[in-house]
Amino acid sequence: MTKVKICGITEVQHALVAARVGADFVGLVFASSLRWVSEEKARQLAETVHNLGTATAVVGVFVNSKADEVNRIADYCHLDWIQLSGDETWKYCQRIERPVIKTIHVPTDGKNHEITKWLLNEMTMGYEQITHQCLIYLLDTKLENVYGGTGQSFDWKLSKEIAAKFPVIIAGGLTPENVSALVEEAHPWGVDVSSGVESNGRKDEAKIVVFIENVRRVRNSYFSPSPFSVKEDSGME
Numbered sequence: 082m083t084k085v086k087i088c089g090i091t092e093v094q095h096a097l098v099a100a101r102v103g104a105d106f107v108g109l110v111f112a113s114s115l116r117w118v119s120e121e122k123a124r125q126l127a128e129t130v131h132n133l134g135t136a137t138a139v140v141g142v143f144v145n146s147k148a149d150e151v152n153r154i155a156d157y158c159h160l161d162w163i164q165l166s167g168d169e170t171w172k173y174c175q176r177i178e179r180p181v182i183k184t185i186h187v188p189t190d191g192k193n194h195e196i197t198k199w200l201l202n203e204m205t206m207g208y209e210q211i212t213h214q215c216l217i218y219l220l221d222t223k224l225e226n227v228y229g230g231t232g233q234s235f236d237w238k239l240s241k242e243i244a245a246k247f248p249v250i251i252a253g254g255l256t257p258e259n260v261s262a263l264v265e266e267a268h269p270w271g272v273d274v275s276s277g278v279e280s281n282g283r284k285d286e287a288k289i290v291v292f293i294e295n296v297r298r299v300r301n302s303y304f305s306p307s308p309f310s311v312k313e314d315s316g317m318e
Contacts, residue, residue, distance in 0.1 A: 083264050084271035085296050086250060087278065087289055088142065089116035095284040096126050100137040102293045105271065107137060108164065111154060112144035115282065116275065123158040131159065140164050140182060148176040155179050164219065171210040180215035182250065183207060187220050187235040197239055204247045219273060222253040240267035257291040264299040272296060 087099040088108030099107050107130060109123045110116045118126065127139040138161035143151050145167035155163060155178065164182040165174065174181055185203060188196055204218055220243070222235045234254030243249055244267050251263060252273035260272055278288040 083269060083296055083299070084250070085293050086140065086271060086273040087275075087284075087292075088140075088252075088273055089114070089275035089279075090126060090284065091116055091118050091122070092284065093126060093129050095286065095289065096130050097133070098286045099289055099293075100130050100133050100135045102290050103135075103297065104137055104289075104293060106140050106162065108140045108142050108273070108275070109158070109160075110142045111146070112142060112166065120154055120158055123154075123160075127159045138162055142166055145169065148173055152176075152178045166219075166221075171207055174207075174211055174216075175213070177214070180217075181211065182217045182219050184219045184221055184252075187222060187239065187253075189222060189235055193236060193239055197242055200239070200243055201246065204243070208247075217248050217250060217270065219250040219252055221273075237263055237267050240269060244269045255292075257288055257295055260292060261295045261299050264296055 084105040085103070086106035086108055087104045089110055090096050090099065090107045096107055109118050109126055111118070111123070123141070130137050130139050139159070140162040141155055141158065141160040142164040143166065151163060154160070160179060162182055163177050163179045164184065165177070166184040169183070174183060185200065187200070207216060207218070220235070220240065240249065240251055248270035250271035250273050251267060251269045254277070255263065255272055255274045256277040260274070263269070263272065274292055278292050279285055280288065
């Protein structure tokens, strides 16, 4: 079943709605953003989600922060996953003490087969070097000097071949209206949304509910690689 990540959560009520409706992840942004949260607020949001007793995991989103600082914040705020959305190297990723969601920014110019080849090479390299923790990829649109939350999509045709080989979360331009089509076309391990479930720059509870419902409505009978087994499945030890 395709996983759902609701990112850019800043308010307790929105975290509660997402978790109760069945979001697999809620994302808290520690990078410079309109959706930035303080460490104290993030700790409160994480405790709120964990206290519900659901399976919803809390993800901290960082951009080019020092690894020691990321680990410190993760401990203090009780984060379950770390999403790295900047220019972090694979050597840097090795220093992160929690499971990693590594963002790869997909170019919007160039031929699809060339971009696909580059993505597959980059992901293979990641799994060859990150061997001590769980690793998932997040594909988002590449824009100049922007590291996330663009609200712009890339060509979904690129995603299908990638998603058949690696656990990937697709982000960029998703809304309650188009997410079902993406899941049916690309069969990703997960989908990520932030601005697509907002109204007037604030999370919209009704949109969160519909987004998750529309993902769940799609029959997920296809194979989706597990981030815990992909190394064995692909022959990468």
